[in-house]
Ligand SMILES: Cc1ncc(C[n+]2csc(CCOP(=O)(O)OP(=O)(O)O)c2C)c(N)n1
Ligand code: SF4
């Protein structure tokens with residue numbers, strides 16, 4: 001039975017017969033990873049998928065063999081080796097002549113931190129893998145510890161005063177591997193996200209996508225506000241939405257307005273920031289540096305904000 005995969009988004013005759021993320025899963029209400037899986041299912045349509053999922057909320061969500069929440073063959077992998085399993089699965093699929101896309105679905109802990117060795121190796125070998133990182137900026141599944149994706153000023157369960165270091169620039173790291181495609185996705189901009197998912201699904205070689213993924217449990221935010229939070233993160237410049245081709249050509253897809261209003265709103269709607277007391281003025285210099293760098297990389301040498 002066909003059921004709407006995305007509230008409000010038209011379903012086509014090519015869509016999967018059922019959602020990629022089935023009902024009755026264990027994800028918290030308002031989990032961005034659930035939204036991402038809905039969009040991936042929609043973008044994949046009738047393409048065949050295999051999922052590789054290292055330890056994370058997504059692995060728990062996937063369920064216990066022989067049952068699965070995901071409507072695709074799924075392999076739960078060790079934490080550090082998602083990309084290695086994906087490389088193997090992609091090779092087997094090629095040798096068997098199977099027309100399937102191998103997707104490694106990993107959290108930020110499994111990507112920016114503990115999985116970065118195998119990720120770097122697979123990217124350097126240009127394996128035929130679509131790597132999809134849902135970035136909730138913490139180790140969500142084990143209680144919300146800091147990762148290197150945690151942004152400055154955010155409190156984590158093992159960091160009560162808030163993080164002093166800036167978020168790691170994982171797209172710059174992937175660009176340095178000269179992978180065919182690397183991009184950041186905004187769940188609040190569904191058209192751009194579906195376009196990028198489809199493009200990445202149909203490309204060969206290593207494709208890397210990262211998605212800011214609201215986590216009401218860890219961010220201490222209202223479950224219903226996830227999309228609004230992503231919108232504010234994009235608007236304020238905190239979360240750049242861009243794509244990088246072959247590690248060289250950088251395209252900024254959504255232009256922020258860099259307003260302190262949006263940034264302050266983003267911070268005030270999450271208790272992880274309220275608890276550290278960080279505000280827009282404190283974060284702005286770091287964001288200005290990030291955007292000056294991005295402008296230079298994209299070939300658009302214009303100031304991120306007037307007066308910068
Ligand atoms: C080698 C190893 N260390 C620690 C763990 C415990 N562990 C399981 S999931 C997880 C957190 C994963 O964080 P992330 O990748 O960001 O995914 P999220 O939980 O946020 O979805 C940790 C620390 C483990 N399974 N294996
Ligand atoms: S803890 Fe966060 S990432 Fe994990 S299922 Fe809940 S909302 Fe999703």
Ligand SMILES: [Mg+2]
Nearest residue numbers: 107108138140
């Ligand atoms: Mg995480």
